[in-house]
Amino acid sequence: MDELAQAIRAEAARLLAEDVVDVVIGFQAGSLALRPQPAFFTDASGVDTLIYNGFCQNNLATYLARRSREERVGIVCRGCESRAIRVLVSEHRHDREGLYLIGIPCEGIIDWRKAEREAGLGPGGFAEVLSVSEQGDEVLLSTRRGEYRLQRERVLHDSCKRCAYPDPVGTDITLGEPAGADAREPRWGLVDAFEALSPEERYQSFVQEAERCIRCYACREACPMCYCTECFVDYTTPRWAESMITPSGTHAWHIIRAFHQTGRCASCGACERACPMDIKMTYLTDKLDRDMLEQYDYEVGAAEGAPPPFATFTLDDQDQFVR
Amino acid sequence: MTDAWTPRIVVFQCQFALFSAAEQEWMDTQLPPHIKLIKVPCSGRISPMFLLNAIQGGVDGVLINGCVPGKCHFKEGNLAAHRRLDEFRRLLTYLGMEQDRVRFAWIDVGERGRIRRELAGFEATLRELGESRRLVTRVPLAV
Amino acid sequence: MIKILPKADLATTIDQWRVEATVYAPVRQEEVVGFQPLTGSGNGCFTLDANSRYPPKSLFLPQSEALFRVAGSDLEPVEGDLSERIVFGIRPCDARACQLLDGVFAGTEYTDPYWSEKRRHTTLVALGCTDPCETCFCTAVGSGPFDSRGADVMLTDIGEVYVAQADTAQGEALLSRLQDASQEQIDASSQAQAEARAAMARPFELDGIRETLYGLFDDEFWYDVQQPCLGCGVCTFLCPTCHCFDIVDEAQRGERVRNWDTCMFQIYSQEASGHNPRPTNVERTRQRIMHKYAYFGELYDEVGCTGCGRCVRYCPAGIDMRQIIRSSQSRG
Numbered sequence: 047m048d049e050l051a052q053a054i055r056a057e058a059a060r061l062l063a064e065d066v067v068d069v070v071i072g073f074q075a076g077s078l079a080l081r082p083q084p085a086f087f088t089d090a091s092g093v094d095t096l097i098y099n100g101f102c103q104n105n106l107a108t109y110l111a112r113r114s115r116e117e118r119v120g121i122v123c124r125g126c127e128s129r130a131i132r133v134l135v136s137e138h139r140h141d142r143e144g145l146y147l148i149g150i151p152c153e154g155i156i157d158w159r160k161a162e163r164e165a166g167l168g169p170g171g172f173a174e175v176l177s178v179s180e181q182g183d184e185v186l187l188s189t190r191r192g193e194y195r196l197q198r199e200r201v202l203h204d205s206c207k208r209c210a211y212p213d214p215v216g217t218d219i220t221l222g223e224p225a226g227a228d229a230r231e232p233r234w235g236l237v238d239a240f241e242a243l244s245p246e247e248r249y250q251s252f253v254q255e256a257e258r259c260i261r262c263y264a265c266r267e268a269c270p271m272c273y274c275t276e277c278f279v280d281y282t283t284p285r286w287a288e289s290m291i292t293p294s295g296t297h298a299w300h301i302i303r304a305f306h307q308t309g310r311c312a313s314c315g316a317c318e319r320a321c322p323m324d325i326k327m328t329y330l331t332d333k334l335d336r337d338m339l340e341q342y343d344y345e346v347g348a349a350e351g352a353p354p355p356f357a358t359f360t361l362d363d364q365d366q367f368v369r
Numbered sequence: 370m371t372d373a374w375t376p377r378i379v380v381f382q383c384q385f386a387l388f389s390a391a392e393q394e395w396m397d398t399q400l401p402p403h404i405k406l407i408k409v410p411c412s413g414r415i416s417p418m419f420l421l422n423a424i425q426g427g428v429d430g431v432l433i434n435g436c437v438p439g440k441c442h443f444k445e446g447n448l449a450a451h452r453r454l455d456e457f458r459r460l461l462t463y464l465g466m467e468q469d470r471v472r473f474a475w476i477d478v479g480e481r482g483r484i485r486r487e488l489a490g491f492e493a494t495l496r497e498l499g500e501s502r503r504l505v506t507r508v509p510l511a512v
Numbered sequence: 513m514i515k516i517l518p519k520a521d522l523a524t525t526i527d528q529w530r531v532e533a534t535v536y537a538p539v540r541q542e543e544v545v546g547f548q549p550l551t552g553s554g555n556g557c558f559t560l561d562a563n564s565r566y567p568p569k570s571l572f573l574p575q576s577e578a579l580f581r582v583a584g585s586d587l588e589p590v591e592g593d594l595s596e597r598i599v600f601g602i603r604p605c606d607a608r609a610c611q612l613l614d615g616v617f618a619g620t621e622y623t624d625p626y627w628s629e630k631r632r633h634t635t636l637v638a639l640g641c642t643d644p645c646e647t648c649f650c651t652a653v654g655s656g657p658f659d660s661r662g663a664d665v666m667l668t669d670i671g672e673v674y675v676a677q678a679d680t681a682q683g684e685a686l687l688s689r690l691q692d693a694s695q696e697q698i699d700a701s702s703q704a705q706a707e708a709r710a711a712m713a714r715p716f717e718l719d720g721i722r723e724t725l726y727g728l729f730d731d732e733f734w735y736d737v738q739q740p741c742l743g744c745g746v747c748t749f750l751c752p753t754c755h756c757f758d759i760v761d762e763a764q765r766g767e768r769v770r771n772w773d774t775c776m777f778q779i780y781s782q783e784a785s786g787h788n789p790r791p792t793n794v795e796r797t798r799q800r801i802m803h804k805y806a807y808f809g810e811l812y813d814e815v816g817c818t819g820c821g822r823c824v825r826y827c828p829a830g831i832d833m834r835q836i837i838r839s840s841q842s843r844g
Contacts, residue, residue, distance in 0.1 A: 170645025
């Protein structure tokens with residue numbers, strides 16, 4: 047992992063020194079070892095603080111919408127980020143020429159909350175971790191009280207366990223060795239499990255997850271695909287999603303936000319990682335993505351410039367519902 | 370069989386989809402009180418949010434009427450509607466709604482009386498299904 | 513008044529309380545701890561090993577609250593829940609935060625009836641923190657793990673029993689049936705409190721913070737601070753002292769409601785004309801920090817933060833409020 051970080055630093059420094067880009071988006075150490083922060087490097091001499099490890103949990107592509115359109119942006123991207131960027135480019139949200147993709151093969155993002163629990167660190171314990179080290183199947187946490195050796199499999203974020211595309215696509219350069227596409231768990235496992243439930247069970251499951259929602263919109267802000275300057279949730283005439291934390295408003299929020307990701311979601315799981323209330327959402331977007339694959343042979347980010355499924359239609363569209 | 374309960378239906382009707390002015394007049398003036406008509410310029414105007422609003426408002430069934438592929442007054446509006454609304458119905462079904470509560474009636478202008486047959490059939494289906502109970506979380510819509 | 517509440521008697525004591533009031537306590541549902549009304553009093557009914565994620569200020573300022581309903585051409589007031597409540601296991605940071613918010617909602621010039629009525633009918637039984645978390649920083653903001661300001665009762669865990677100190681008439685009424693604490697027990701609790709305070713690292717000192725922040729108002733500092741910020745509402749909604757709200761007419765529902773609002777959303781200060789006095793995340797982030805550590809002080813002569821650490825823990829971008837204050841001081 048350290049070698050990879052060195053390679054990223056070198057490339058970032060080169061891009062800035064040679065004026066290829068105005069800014070490189072990557073990660074740096076935050077105040078807490080388990081919480082690296084997204085970082086924005088504008089000077090070659092400043093890249094020494096750039097880090098990369100399995101705790102880098104943000105989808106950096108979400109920051110593209112927050113940069114000025116004139117900026118040439120270099121961005122560290124893993125499989126999911128690169129596929130999200132492909133979709134953003136196909137939607138004309140960004141100009142591919144203004145982006146420089148530094149591809150990184152991904153071994154999966156570690157869920158710091160799972161790590162805290164696995165290590166038995168108690169509430170707030172994650173903040174006691176002074177340094178981390180990833181060695182193959184193991185993750186080592188060092189605290190003042192001692193060392194904790196965790197199995198990587200047990201602390202990976204859920205979406206990463208099902209990831210079918212850990213290697214980045216459409217990059218300008220790819221560093222490190224390919225991770226390979228063997229997902230640890232079946233890609234559609236979550237959808238299959240949900241569909242195996244009865245309609246009433248599915249409904250209750252959805253209601254239960256949505257109940258905790260506090261409408262903080264962290265999921266929306268963490269998502270690279272949510273870049274609308276006016277979100278549907280703020281429309282008042284009509285009020286599609288009630289402003290209150292009632293089942294009505296919250297159900298509408300989750301259903302419509304997921305639906306707006308149809309054929310766009312790269313299954314990165316940043317939404318779930320951002321959620322302060324541990325709400326599950328990827329079971330919705332996974333279902334929509336699988337439907338796009340089965341109905342229209344569309345795979346998110348699989349091909350450069352592929353038109354989005356909801357922006358295309360043909361007279362040959364299957365007539366399951368035309369009667 | 371009692372008539373204690375009548376299913377409440379909302380129809381989103383494409384203004385170009387019907388056979389004749391007479392048929393449209395029937396829709397505009399003769400619909401029974403438990404069926405609410407909302408006309409749209411094209412089925413492509415129908416956003417999934419319309420459907421969700423209706424379902425959350427306790428409507429028992431939503432009928433979506435548009436033109437058959439190739440016959441859209443705006444060329445491709447109905448095709449866009451196809452994909453979006455079909456998938457949205459899948460999503461709502463995934464979350465527990467009975468699939469038959471959302472019905473599509475893509476009607477060719479030559480199909481005289483089709484819309485009335487669809488409505489009758491839909492009402493019969495909804496009587497079998499019973500009142501909508503899942504996702505009903507808004508103040509009831511006045512239908 | 514200082515009494516003893518033996519842990520063995522906790523369930524029966526809570527049952528007694530439940531006769532007269534609804535008792536709220538931290539309840540764990542999978543990994544999420546939140547304040548819920550208790551339906552039982554046994555050991556498994558509540559958890560005292562972690563603070564809630566969602567702040568208990570929601571008991572006085574609900575995230576969504578109907579103010580009135582429209583029925584035809586009449587306005588119907590909405591009856592609030594004015595039943596007696598006891599909140600057991602609230603932490604000092606959260607109880608102190610409610611007291612700070614009294615300055616906002618029940619101050620000298622104006623009294624918010626929705627807030628004040630609920631406060632009047634609620635007794636706070638705080639559990640002091642004998643084992644503060646690494647993300648806690650109450651001591652740095654003028655509070656502490658056993659700060660009893662804002663609490664009616666403060667409990668100190670000394671092993672088999674809690675030493676219960678009542679600082680208000682409401683608190684004393686709640687403890688009246690319990691035995692007095694012995695001098696030994698009182699000493700043990702003082703000891704536990706001192707140890708907990710001493711164990712806490714102070715990430716910063718707040719001397720001159722207002723001047724420092726005002727001095728940085730036009731500085732590039734805020735641009736750097738806000739770069740990773742996503743502009744979501746996590747820090748504000750989980751914060752026990754945040755109190756901004758938005759009043760909305762929900763036409764389809766026929767209600768005027770008050771919802772929590774967050775200064776971090778882009779539309780927070782947006783005006784009807786379209787003008788936005790805080791157009792970018794720079795102005796909004798600056799406002800957030802300065803409200804907590806400067807403006808609140810101007811209005812209420814207190815720091816607007818009680819160091820609960822939720823913002824540190826749950827910020828999705830890993831932004832650390834303590835780090836921002838430290839950086840402002842080295843920059844300023």
